Amino acid sequence: MRPKQGFSMEQKKARWGWIFVTPALILFSIFSFYPMLNAFYESFHNKNLLSLRPPRYVGWANYTYLFQSKDFLNSVKNTAIFTLGTFIPLLVVSLILAAFIMSIKKFQRFFQMAFYAPAVLSSVVAALIWLLIFDPRGIANQGLNTLFGTSGVNYNWLSKPGMLRLSTIIVYFWKYVGYFTIVFVSGIGSIPHNLHEAALIDGANRWQDFWYITFPLLKPTTLLVSIMAMIQCLKTFSTQYLFITAGAPTRPINVITLNIYYTAIKDHRIGRASAMSILLFLVMFFFTYLQLKVSKTEEVTYM
Amino acid sequence: MKKFSVLTVLVLLMSLIAGTAAAQVIELTYWTHTDDNRTMIENRYIEEFEKMYPNVKIKRVVNEASKMGDLVLTAFSAQNAPDIFNLPIEQEFGYMKHYRVAPVNYEAAGYKGAEDLISKYQAGTFDSVMMDGEIYGLPLELTNWAIYINKRVFWDAGLDPETDFPKTWEEMADIADKLTLRDGEIITRRGFDFRYPYYLVSVLPMVEQLGGKLISDDGKTAIVNEEAWIQVLEFMRDWGPNGRNLGSPTYAAARKIFNKDNNDMGMCLSGFYQQGRIKVDNPEFYESGDWMVVPFPVFENAVNDVAASYYGHYLMVNAQTTPEKQEWAWRFIAYMLDHPMEYLLTVNIIQPRNDLLEDENFMNLPYMDVFMGDMERAHVVFMHENGYQFERFITEAVEDVMLSDVPVEEALESLRERIQEVLDDEY
CATH class of the missing domain: 3.40.190.10 (Periplasmic binding protein-like II)
Structure with missing residues (x-):
């Protein structure tokens, strides 16, 4: 039977779909898509943020400058170190924690809340807490001195380049591991229970059940977490910014986003900062595409 | 029907009058950094100024000192800047260079001209805010360490x-x-x-x-x-x-x-x-x-x-705002700055006006001789875009x-x- 208005059920659904999606699309266009396009446009121009003069077209000059700039290349190196140092432990440890939570019978909710709690804190508060911990007279030094049976050794958490990088990684890891654990917990929870039961009936132990059943079927979640974690790490800003504001040296943790901030806001060079942000966007886009491409061959279905 | 028409015309007329009256109110936005003591006295100055000039309303917005530079810059680049603001002078230099701030309206600020203004302050006070013979800011404070x-x-x-x-x-x-x-x-x-x-x-x-x-x-x-x-x-x-x-x-x-x-x-x-x-x-x-x-x-x-080096915070006026607002902004700034002793005693900041520096109570303040002695050995902080x-x-x-x-x-x-x-x- 045809609907009275002449629209099929599918068309009706589609229309309502558009109605619901339109506000989000409009907001996305205004607050995300337009700034992205604008940044792309600005990246081919030189413009001082304070100047009233119109932007001057410079072609690829901002991009060629960046590829020769020691400062920018140092930021690329710092971002790569931070991303690799944070993203891989985040992925592995959050998966282990999720498996642990799902394997215990009691206190599941408690552990979920405990691990997730740091994610609720703002980055500023998190960094301030850790600044106290990493202070030369803070508990990080005291803890290591107790652990190694030493006295008065300063591990220079906020001053030596290697330790400083490690400090930013620890803060970020601590803040986000709980969030990704919860994502994995929901992924593990969505695997049909009868698959585990079948494996156990067939004589699989808990490790075999995890490795041959849970892990392969978690592939979509692992992909989601890896993309989200990597993008988050590439966009890291506030931890480094607050550490530098507190006196930590800039050079070892001057990541790309921080360099963008300095170039645009402190140096007023919005064209050059836009070129940096476009390059960062392309890197994120490339890795996301790569991860999707690699994982597409083995999509999971529960039959 | 006739009654209704008359009523409609009356309502329209009244709303027009109300609209005109509202348009005559000058609303000034003043962005500054946190300082509880200064907030206390400046809120009072605003109240007094608004009483003297009921057509002027001033909104004082307080921001963290460390964020002021970023906030003012983004506001200016988005063409949504405050009418009055203060920043450290080394940050304000770029605003002058790109003509984002207006020169002092001497008459509105109560001076006969640039020379008159300069003569009221310690020598060199305006060196850092002078460009093309015009003065672009009035000192909220000058500080040396x-x-x-x-x-x-x-x-x-x-x-x-x-x-x-x-x-x-x-x-x-x-x-x-x-x-x-x-x-x-x-x-x-x-x-x-x-x-x-x-x-x-x-x-x-x-x-x-x-x-x-x-x-x-x-x-x-x-x-x-x-x-x-x-x-x-x-x-x-x-x-x-x-x-x-x-x-x-x-x-x-x-x-x-x-x-x-x-x-x-x-x-x-x-x-x-x-x-x-x-x-x-x-x-x-x-x-x-x-x-x-x-x-x-x-x-x-x-x-x-x-x-x-000594550095300062100067009060400046947005050049993109209307001439009328600029005039009232300078008038208000001058009113605030007409209380240098209260700023000194309540906020502990020095406004280098001659009448303050020549006041006998000034040099009797603890260690003022050390600060003034060092001021003579110093120059203004390095200024560059x-x-x-x-x-x-x-x-x-x-x-x-x-x-x-x-x-x-x-x-x-x-x-x-x-x-x-x-x-x-x-x-």
């Missing part, structure tokens, strides 16, 4: 603060070493420590004492007198954890813990305003008189007697030698390269 000493820490180390206070940087390092207490490598009491992010105010003058400059007088060459820079960078390297381990940027800010008198800070670098903060944070310590202020030291081999960028580069050079074991010559070469690149860049 000297050395605050906690006498109790000196006594604890067996020193007499009245005679043993440091006059040279070499003495500063030796005395700081005597005052410093450590638990192994970890400092538990510092003798003195620098104000690390503010290299243009306090470290560049140390270079100038030795005859060095950040850029040449013609503005084309970075790093003048390499030896002076090397000596200062070596001094900073030796100060840090890899040298004599006297302090580091990663410890808590010296001037903040100084007030607490917890036997963990012997000396710090700060302005006259610090006294107000000691009074609030630790009245017992303030009243005890167990603190004193001494001049900014010089190197033993100094060729110039230069004290820490890229001043902040240069300060960041100096910061990184000092951090490199102090914390990252980078050789002094290498750090200096990197500093020179980076500043020269900015000078040569025609962005």
Whole structure:
């Protein structure tokens, strides 16, 4: 039977779909898509943020400058170190924690809340807490001195380049591991229970059940977490910014986003900062595409 | 129907009148940084001003000092800037250079002209805000730094603060070493420590004492007198954890813990305003008189007697706002600044007006003679459109030698390269 208005059920659904999606699309266009396009446009121009003069077209000059700039290349190196140092432990440890939570019978909710709690804190508060911990007279030094049976050794958490990088990684890891654990917990929870039961009936132990059943079927979640974690790490800003504001040296943790901030806001060079942000966007886009491409061959279905 | 029409016309007329009246109200937005004492008196000035001129409404917005620069910049670039604002003068320079701020409306501010205004203030007050013969800001405060000493820490180390206070940087390092207490490598009491992010105010003058400059007088060459820079960078390297381990940027800010008198800070670098903060944070310590202020030291081999640079916050008016608003903005600024003694006594900030400086109560304030003496040995903070960028580069050079074991010559070469690149860049 045809609907009275002449629209099929599918068309009706589609229309309502558009109605619901339109506000989000409009907001996305205004607050995300337009700034992205604008940044792309600005990246081919030189413009001082304070100047009233119109932007001057410079072609690829901002991009060629960046590829020769020691400062920018140092930021690329710092971002790569931070991303690799944070993203891989985040992925592995959050998966282990999720498996642990799902394997215990009691206190599941408690552990979920405990691990997730740091994610609720703002980055500023998190960094301030850790600044106290990493202070030369803070508990990080005291803890290591107790652990190694030493006295008065300063591990220079906020001053030596290697330790400083490690400090930013620890803060970020601590803040986000709980969030990704919860994502994995929901992924593990969505695997049909009868698959585990079948494996156990067939004589699989808990490790075999995890490795041959849970892990392969978690592939979509692992992909989601890896993309989200990597993008988050590439966009890291506030931890480094607050550490530098507190006196930590800039050079070892001057990541790309921080360099963008300095170039645009402190140096007023919005064209050059836009070129940096476009390059960062392309890197994120490339890795996301790569991860999707690699994982597409083995999509999971529960039959 | 006729009644209804008459009523409609009346309502329309009334709304038109109300609209016209509303349009006559001048609304000014004033952005400034946090300071509870200043907020208290300026809110009162606003109330008084609005009473005197009922057609003017002023909205005072307070922002954290560290965020003010970013907020004002983004507001200006989005064409949504406040009518009145204040920033450190080295940040305001770019706003003048790009004509984003309006010259002082002398008549509205109560002066006959530029000369009249200049004559009311200490010589040199307007040098940093003058361009093409026009003055672009009125000083909210001018500040210079000297050395605050906690006498109790000196006594604890067996020193007499009245005679043993440091006059040279070499003495500063030796005395700081005597005052410093450590638990192994970890400092538990510092003798003195620098104000690390503010290299243009306090470290560049140390270079100038030795005859060095950040850029040449013609503005084309970075790093003048390499030896002076090397000596200062070596001094900073030796100060840090890899040298004599006297302090580091990663410890808590010296001037903040100084007030607490917890036997963990012997000396710090700060302005006259610090006294107000000691009074609030630790009245017992303030009243005890167990603190004193001494001049900014010089190197033993100094060729110039230069004290820490003075810097200021100037009140400026947005040039993109209407001429009428600009006029009222200057009128309001002048009204606020007509209370220099109250600013001094309540907020501990100095507005360099002659009537204030000539007031006999002014020089009788604690250690004002030290600050005024240092002011005479100082010059205004380094001003350049890229001043902040240069300060960041100096910061990184000092951090490199102090914390990252980078050789002094290498750090200096990197500093020179980076500043020269900015000078040569025609962005």
